[in-house]
Amino acid sequence: xxxxxxxxxxxxxxxxxxxxxxTYTDSSSTYLYWYKQEPGAGLQLLTYIFSNMDMKQxxxxxxxxxxxxxxxxxxxxxxxxxxxxxxxxxxTFSSGSARQLTFGSxxxxxxxx
Amino acid sequence: GAVVSQHPSWVICKSGTSVKIECRSLDFQATTMFWYRxxxxxxxxxxxxxxxxxxxxxxxxxxxxxxxxxxxxxxxSTLTVTSAHPEDSSFYICSAxxxxxxxxxxxxxxxxxxxVV
Numbered sequence: 215x216x217x218x219x220x221x222x223x224x225x226x227x228x229x230x231x232x233x234x235x236x237t238y239t240d241s242s243s244t245y246l247y248w249y250k251q252e253p254g255a256g257l258q259l260l261t262y263i264f265s266n267m268d269m270k271q272x273x274x275x276x277x278x279x280x281x282x283x284x285x286x287x288x289x290x291x292x293x294x295x296x297x298x299x300x301x302x303x304x305x306t307f308s309s310g311s312a313r314q315l316t317f318g319s320x321x322x323x324x325x326x327x
Numbered sequence: 328g329a330v331v332s333q334h335p336s337w338v339i340c341k342s343g344t345s346v347k348i349e350c351r352s353l354d355f356q357a358t359t360m361f362w363y364r365x366x367x368x369x370x371x372x373x374x375x376x377x378x379x380x381x382x383x384x385x386x387x388x389x390x391x392x393x394x395x396x397x398x399x400x401x402x403x404s405t406l407t408v409t410s411a412h413p414e415d416s417s418f419y420i421c422s423a424x425x426x427x428x429x430x431x432x433x434x435x436x437x438x439x440x441x442x443v444v
Contacts, residue, residue, distance in 0.1 A: 257435040314373050315422070
């Protein structure tokens, strides 16, 4: 079955870069997503990448995809205290279908002043 | 991005009563919406897929008579927790895909914190 794994915790200093990693097992994954969840809130879509891409950059966010190793990462440049949250990676098979997302366990990012 | 709104944000109910949670896509139509449940410090677990105009598809282990889903229009899906018990206390989140983007982006509601006492 599908499996998406993340490390549970990450701490960085304010101003440093954060790199959150994710591995998945479903080689047929089409889209891979990064979501941010703040305490008591829903999920905010940060960015997503199509499986035929290696990299996507959006302002402070850089997503890297190694499809051979089934490894996805999210780099946050110049991390701020407001970036403290839980970050979920997720994958789905096909954009054309209404297939649900499969989520990782989430990585708690703590930004230290 | 598109907006998905859930209501209520939090609810406290007595054991044995039923609670209805609404999920609305505010600026787009969604033939399919998804209902997730999240326990503290854990990831989201898919409960069911809500299909407009037809029956919902439930994940294994989710009681369909316990968690009633209705998707009567292209912008509204409801989840009713019937005869709620304390073990049903959880954070429930819905999501919907924006068909305008070819179902690429899935947007989430802000979640509903259910506490059954």
